[in-house]
Amino acid sequence: MPQTGEPVVLERTVPRPTTRPAEPEADPEAPAPPARRVRVRARWRRDWLLLAVLGPGLVLLVLFNYVPLLGNVIAFQDYQPYLGIENSTWVGFENFQVLFSGDARVTNAVINTLIISTIQIVVIFPIPLALALLLNSILAERIKTVVQSILYLPHFLSWVIVVSIFQSMLGDAGLVNTWLRSIGADTFSFVGNPDTFLALVTTQSIWRDAGWSMILFLAALSAVDQQLYEAAAVDGASKLRQLWHVTLPGIRGMIVLLLILRLGDVLSVGFEQLILQQDAVGLAASEVIDTYVYNNGIVAGNWGLSAAVGLIKGIIGVVLVLLANKAAHLFGERGLYQS
Amino acid sequence: MQLDRRKFLGLSAAVGATALLAACTPQQSAGSGGGSAFGNLPDYTPVNGPTPDIAGDLSKDILDVFTKFPANPPTLVSDVPGDGSEITGVIFISDAGAGPSMGNNAFWKNANEQVNAKLNLTSIVQGQDSVTKVQSLIAGNDLPELVQFDLKFPQLSGVLPAKFTDLTEFLAGDAVKEFPNLAGIPEQYWRGASFGGGIYGIPLVFGRMNFVMQTRADIFEKMGLTPSVSNKQDFLDLCAALTQPSANRWAIGNARGTLNYAKEMHGAPSVWVQDAGKFTHTWETDAFVDALSYVRDMWSAGYMHPDSFAGNTSLEQLFAGGTIAMSGLSSIYDMPYYLENYTKDFPELRIAPMAPPEYEPGKTIKTGYPGVYSLMAIKKTSDKERVRMLLRVLDWFASPFGSTEYLATRYGVEGVDYDLKGTDPILTSQGINETKVQLQFLARSVDPLYVAGRPEAAETLDSYQRQVAPFLNVDAAFGLQSATFDRKGAQLTAEMTDAQNAVLQGRRPVSDWKGIVADWKKNGGDAMRGEYEKSFAAAPWN
Numbered sequence: 093m094p095q096t097g098e099p100v101v102l103e104r105t106v107p108r109p110t111t112r113p114a115e116p117e118a119d120p121e122a123p124a125p126p127a128r129r130v131r132v133r134a135r136w137r138r139d140w141l142l143l144a145v146l147g148p149g150l151v152l153l154v155l156f157n158y159v160p161l162l163g164n165v166i167a168f169q170d171y172q173p174y175l176g177i178e179n180s181t182w183v184g185f186e187n188f189q190v191l192f193s194g195d196a197r198v199t200n201a202v203i204n205t206l207i208i209s210t211i212q213i214v215v216i217f218p219i220p221l222a223l224a225l226l227l228n229s230i231l232a233e234r235i236k237t238v239v240q241s242i243l244y245l246p247h248f249l250s251w252v253i254v255v256s257i258f259q260s261m262l263g264d265a266g267l268v269n270t271w272l273r274s275i276g277a278d279t280f281s282f283v284g285n286p287d288t289f290l291a292l293v294t295t296q297s298i299w300r301d302a303g304w305s306m307i308l309f310l311a312a313l314s315a316v317d318q319q320l321y322e323a324a325a326v327d328g329a330s331k332l333r334q335l336w337h338v339t340l341p342g343i344r345g346m347i348v349l350l351l352i353l354r355l356g357d358v359l360s361v362g363f364e365q366l367i368l369q370q371d372a373v374g375l376a377a378s379e380v381i382d383t384y385v386y387n388n389g390i391v392a393g394n395w396g397l398s399a400a401v402g403l404i405k406g407i408i409g410v411v412l413v414l415l416a417n418k419a420a421h422l423f424g425e426r427g428l429y430q431s
Numbered sequence: 432m433q434l435d436r437r438k439f440l441g442l443s444a445a446v447g448a449t450a451l452l453a454a455c456t457p458q459q460s461a462g463s464g465g466g467s468a469f470g471n472l473p474d475y476t477p478v479n480g481p482t483p484d485i486a487g488d489l490s491k492d493i494l495d496v497f498t499k500f501p502a503n504p505p506t507l508v509s510d511v512p513g514d515g516s517e518i519t520g521v522i523f524i525s526d527a528g529a530g531p532s533m534g535n536n537a538f539w540k541n542a543n544e545q546v547n548a549k550l551n552l553t554s555i556v557q558g559q560d561s562v563t564k565v566q567s568l569i570a571g572n573d574l575p576e577l578v579q580f581d582l583k584f585p586q587l588s589g590v591l592p593a594k595f596t597d598l599t600e601f602l603a604g605d606a607v608k609e610f611p612n613l614a615g616i617p618e619q620y621w622r623g624a625s626f627g628g629g630i631y632g633i634p635l636v637f638g639r640m641n642f643v644m645q646t647r648a649d650i651f652e653k654m655g656l657t658p659s660v661s662n663k664q665d666f667l668d669l670c671a672a673l674t675q676p677s678a679n680r681w682a683i684g685n686a687r688g689t690l691n692y693a694k695e696m697h698g699a700p701s702v703w704v705q706d707a708g709k710f711t712h713t714w715e716t717d718a719f720v721d722a723l724s725y726v727r728d729m730w731s732a733g734y735m736h737p738d739s740f741a742g743n744t745s746l747e748q749l750f751a752g753g754t755i756a757m758s759g760l761s762s763i764y765d766m767p768y769y770l771e772n773y774t775k776d777f778p779e780l781r782i783a784p785m786a787p788p789e790y791e792p793g794k795t796i797k798t799g800y801p802g803v804y805s806l807m808a809i810k811k812t813s814d815k816e817r818v819r820m821l822l823r824v825l826d827w828f829a830s831p832f833g834s835t836e837y838l839a840t841r842y843g844v845e846g847v848d849y850d851l852k853g854t855d856p857i858l859t860s861q862g863i864n865e866t867k868v869q870l871q872f873l874a875r876s877v878d879p880l881y882v883a884g885r886p887e888a889a890e891t892l893d894s895y896q897r898q899v900a901p902f903l904n905v906d907a908a909f910g911l912q913s914a915t916f917d918r919k920g921a922q923l924t925a926e927m928t929d930a931q932n933a934v935l936q937g938r939r940p941v942s943d944w945k946g947i948v949a950d951w952k953k954n955g956g957d958a959m960r961g962e963y964e965k966s967f968a969a970a971p972w973n
Binding site: 173175176197274388390393 | 559562563566569570572585586590594676677679736737738741754918919925926932933936938
């Protein structure tokens, strides 16, 4: 909060509707509009640089996030790229029927998505937190930095490379199995096996991204006041008690924030990672909503139908974020924004 | 809306009445079966090339054979085809990966110089990637001038008339004589380029023998095996003998190719078969089900490389490196390709094609291919001179074997990309790398069988083609129109491939296949059948 008397929090430019009569000390001489203009001008003079810096980002946001939203109209069309939006036939809600008609492929995709998503939230989400807590307990700064770097570097490998690494290391014809064969031992089938597909994608996700997500928690951890630990230690709290009573409450805001964002993505479980491995394990195990939209829409040419599925997915995502945010407010957290 | 109509009127002069009609009624797919769906095709005038060592007969699917590259190759195209301008295009990438970019590619720069144009080409992976890339180029109105189209591209009969030039006035009948090398493409291949009465591309000809089962003759010899089988059990025995996982070797490594060979062994047709005007799909036959369970057993016996179903493995590397001893996903031109490109790294490499055994006493089937790998379409334009220029450039690329143009389109620059050994152009390492940019995908002549520096290999291929050509079975639906295939073909094929893989890998019982086919029929299979039957009845070549 700034030290000057000037409030930075957004002021309402429209006077608050009030049943009370205008208070005498509210400067009855000055009519409201000019006063507002002065204030706006003053704020503009103060903030123009910040706004200018924000400009390019805003343009990109509008151009690449908001303008494409208009393309969602093809969900109500039998859209064909060669006809364009203006010449494609309008079909109303026909494309949405597939969601409610019990289409086997859609059902399969939705179920797979929910399963993978649940695993991501229950299994994968806590791992970076655990890593961060472990790493935070290492005192030697050098070791800490080295471990941190090793853990987050895989994040910079694209999925194509990650998938290839897993296949050439753990695949049936990969390094480990080839070695096992050469010594006459039994081999295992982990990659390209529908039964182990969930375990495989989970392992890949953890290996690639856990280190990266850990950094956010590390940042939050560094913000916890050291005096609290000292006070807790003086009161005789064990390390475990300190973790429970100081560390976790200290980073609760960050945990809730990330969880809300994750919930909004509950129907997106990663596209590249899955599509790259789809041939080997088949659609039954690997088709999720995003790959369905791609396979059915862009590859097979059912654009409108895929757009409809994608649109519903987006709407559900927004609703979930809002609900989770509401819940966070109820528990006294800040969430994504304040109400 | 108004603007569009005006644009249309402006274009109508160039595209002809049929195309306009097709473009104005987009909901109805252009050739849903009427007689007008088949337009005039270019007349066939064979190109006067060098005399082959063994003459073939295209009408019987026997290709010419050359054991040596002709000495003193003539230059066939006398005029400079290009006008010095830039030509943009999208072509497929080779399985071996992307070659060097234009600036670092002597082979490419030489071709630019020869045709007097700057060929600004983007390479894309054939299949799904090419479909998505081209779809987004269409949606973004960002099409280059030349686009290589997979024949399975969704809504092709709508896309081509709407966005690409009808080449009828430039190519139909004897107009094609202006482009003598394109005139050397036989009529049957042009059927694949005909949509709604127009000609919408140059067919890329790859011969009609597809899925040639190739064997590593050197590995066979070392193990005391012969690449020849006379029945289904023989092949299994061969696979058992070749499979040695501890030595990192498997008999075979590709699900599609293996299944195809099994189809031949069991007498299942290639795709659609026509009998007295009635169409049947291979999936509906008992022979196909037998083939499925045969390959399923091979997979569970471990004869197939573990990555056989993964789309991201390079079959080329596995086969050239000897990790798999047989490979079934190849055109007849693959053997020359492997030998010319991989002998440097794998000097022991020898390949022999293996004919399918009789499936019943006295009966053999060799699954063939309509012979058209893709179409090279020209973006819609009213500039006729530009179209002529582009066609001249494509004509140059379609120059036949034995010409200097052929050396430039396939082998590059002498002393840089290839060295002459006798008269044979042997690719250098640089040439192998640079020719990965598949300029030959712009247009191709009907190639003879020839392997640079390996006269005996061409002869081996010749005896193979003479053995199997009489039994060639080609998709009866080629050149026929089906609105349902256009609309749902890609989706249905993907679903069937997935189900097929599930059965082959043992995730679903073979007995499920009947139900899978019943679903396919209901979801469009039967509709396609009906449309093909109608289109077949109207086809002029019948």
